[in-house]
Amino acid sequence: MKPNPQRLAPLALPVAAAVLLYVAPNYAAGTSLPFIILNWIVLAESFNMFAGLTGYVNFGHVVFYGVGGYIGGLLMANSMASPYAAVLAGGLGSALLALGMSLPTTRLRGAYFAIATLSINEAVFVIFDNWDAVGSAPGFTIPIADYLPLQVYYVMAIVAALCVATMYFMTRSKFGVAMQAIRQQEKTASSIGVNAAFYKTVALVISGFFAGLAGALAIWQIAFIDPTNAFDVRVTLNSISMVMLGGLGTVVGPIIGGTLLYGVGDYLDRRYPFLHLIVLGVVIIGVVMAMPQGIVGASRRFFQARRIRREESEGDGSNSRDLAHL
Amino acid sequence: MILPELVVLGVAYGLLFGVLALGLTLVWGVMKVVNIAHGDFVTVGAYSSYWLFTLAGVHPILSLLFTIPFGFGLGLLVYLGLVRRVANAPELMSLFLTFGLSTLISSLLLNLYSPNQRGVPISFPSINGLGVVLPGSVAIAAAYSVVVAVLLRLFLRRTFWGKAIRAVTEDREAALLMGINPEAVSLLSFGIGVAIATSVGSIVILLQAVTPTVGGDFTLLSFVIVVLGGLGSPLGALIGGVVIGVVNNVASLYLNAAVTPAIGFIVLVVVLIVRPSGIAGLKPD
Numbered sequence: 001m002k003p004n005p006q007r008l009a010p011l012a013l014p015v016a017a018a019v020l021l022y023v024a025p026n027y028a029a030g031t032s033l034p035f036i037i038l039n040w041i042v043l044a045e046s047f048n049m050f051a052g053l054t055g056y057v058n059f060g061h062v063v064f065y066g067v068g069g070y071i072g073g074l075l076m077a078n079s080m081a082s083p084y085a086a087v088l089a090g091g092l093g094s095a096l097l098a099l100g101m102s103l104p105t106t107r108l109r110g111a112y113f114a115i116a117t118l119s120i121n122e123a124v125f126v127i128f129d130n131w132d133a134v135g136s137a138p139g140f141t142i143p144i145a146d147y148l149p150l151q152v153y154y155v156m157a158i159v160a161a162l163c164v165a166t167m168y169f170m171t172r173s174k175f176g177v178a179m180q181a182i183r184q185q186e187k188t189a190s191s192i193g194v195n196a197a198f199y200k201t202v203a204l205v206i207s208g209f210f211a212g213l214a215g216a217l218a219i220w221q222i223a224f225i226d227p228t229n230a231f232d233v234r235v236t237l238n239s240i241s242m243v244m245l246g247g248l249g250t251v252v253g254p255i256i257g258g259t260l261l262y263g264v265g266d267y268l269d270r271r272y273p274f275l276h277l278i279v280l281g282v283v284i285i286g287v288v289m290a291m292p293q294g295i296v297g298a299s300r301r302f303f304q305a306r307r308i309r310r311e312e313s314e315g316d317g318s319n320s321r322d323l324a325h326l
Numbered sequence: 327m328i329l330p331e332l333v334v335l336g337v338a339y340g341l342l343f344g345v346l347a348l349g350l351t352l353v354w355g356v357m358k359v360v361n362i363a364h365g366d367f368v369t370v371g372a373y374s375s376y377w378l379f380t381l382a383g384v385h386p387i388l389s390l391l392f393t394i395p396f397g398f399g400l401g402l403l404v405y406l407g408l409v410r411r412v413a414n415a416p417e418l419m420s421l422f423l424t425f426g427l428s429t430l431i432s433s434l435l436l437n438l439y440s441p442n443q444r445g446v447p448i449s450f451p452s453i454n455g456l457g458v459v460l461p462g463s464v465a466i467a468a469a470y471s472v473v474v475a476v477l478l479r480l481f482l483r484r485t486f487w488g489k490a491i492r493a494v495t496e497d498r499e500a501a502l503l504m505g506i507n508p509e510a511v512s513l514l515s516f517g518i519g520v521a522i523a524t525s526v527g528s529i530v531i532l533l534q535a536v537t538p539t540v541g542g543d544f545t546l547l548s549f550v551i552v553v554l555g556g557l558g559s560p561l562g563a564l565i566g567g568v569v570i571g572v573v574n575n576v577a578s579l580y581l582n583a584a585v586t587p588a589i590g591f592i593v594l595v596v597v598l599i600v601r602p603s604g605i606a607g608l609k610p611d
Contacts, residue, residue: 055417055418057421057422103599104595110417111360111417111421112553112598114421115549115550118549119546119550119590123591123592123595126588233542237429240422240425274433274436275433278430278437280433281428283426284425284429285423285430288412288419288422288426292419
């Protein structure tokens, strides 16, 4: 049996766990970089859960992040719940919001969906920007009396692992097959009994849940939230870029894309604040033009081509196993 | 009388943004590409007119003679270099591509010209009539919009290429069988779409100061208008523009001024729930 990248997938989790534990002590020493990267990975992966699986672009992805942050932040600021419960509440609140959002939007096709979600983002921003009870435009801070950086980091790492694992199971279940059918031919899928609206709703709710957790964790970490940052369309833009760069619809794509893009972006941001966005724009355009399947898709094609060549040279060209969803 | 004045103002602004939305809907109709960079071309037009005025003293209205052909040429280049490659790819790809293009344009402007607001210090005499006072610049915007809408309609109804655009919008394959080159039609309509956006920019600089990132607001506004009117319907875009213009202005009379920007989006979501393909829309498929 030839070594197959797919067989290595189950190894990824323990390796990731080891890396996360290894960087934790450094993190305690003062840098928040690992936390932020994990936060982006969750944002990108949760975007990927919906866009990658259904083929619909949710341009309002940051709404889940912002609302999760507000719910978690309000609970923490008023000491109404332990931070753990507040984070969970942030996720559940965003999941509920996703359920509400799905009612008008899952019936919309293609561009209509993208436009509607972009509009929802704008409307939610305006509402929070004028809502005095949640601090309106200036936002609010949470007291950081019992804040432990390491504790937040570990919760973030667990959430990230759960998020990636969820995506893994979503792509490898009956659910994943139904989603694939919807992505390729929604009408045909519906006509053979796949309830497209139901599956899209479930995917959006799970996507919203994890983005909400990420938002609540972010406010636990930075202890501050305001509408401009919480509902910044650039957060969605970043998530999209990370997913596209890594590989849309793949499990590990957002991890690769998120780490690479945040690493590069952070460096550029510090040196040349405005250049950062140019790089994002170029990355998105470049990926769409040159490798629409992202890094994972491109390398998968590379390995597949190599294997087929090898098998053909051994006189066995019959098999071309599907390497989908590495 | 403040209500009639707000309605007139809403109609005038609505016409301008309706014309802007026309450019978006034209491109969508022909090649099923939603151009998220549409509003950023408005910014490009506004900055062109700003610099022509500041450096050479060219009046923004006169600078239309530059921004229209410039926008058309820019549109051709963007289509040939980028959009053509994703025209037949899944919709997702063209959305990503134009999103990237939008980011690129706004951040390039940000790097070149800083985030400062830019405006031209030109004022026009107000127009009085029937007890309604209309600022001169808004009247010019409305007049320009009517001219563009009429010219565009004549072009689409009376000329070969205009008819070709309508034919491809209606049925790409049938148009191909009739000897129309859909590639050429796509190229032409993208050029017209961008030219409309940059020329609207020349008018916008008369109405307000602009920043490099203001394009997103215009894109969003055109989206709302186009979806209200129905993607692919030019008349729908104009109607949608006027509806949004009037609703926004009249709502400011009754509601907290800060909340009014959300009204358009709320109207949009309600319309989409009731009629998923817009007021006068083609079927999304």
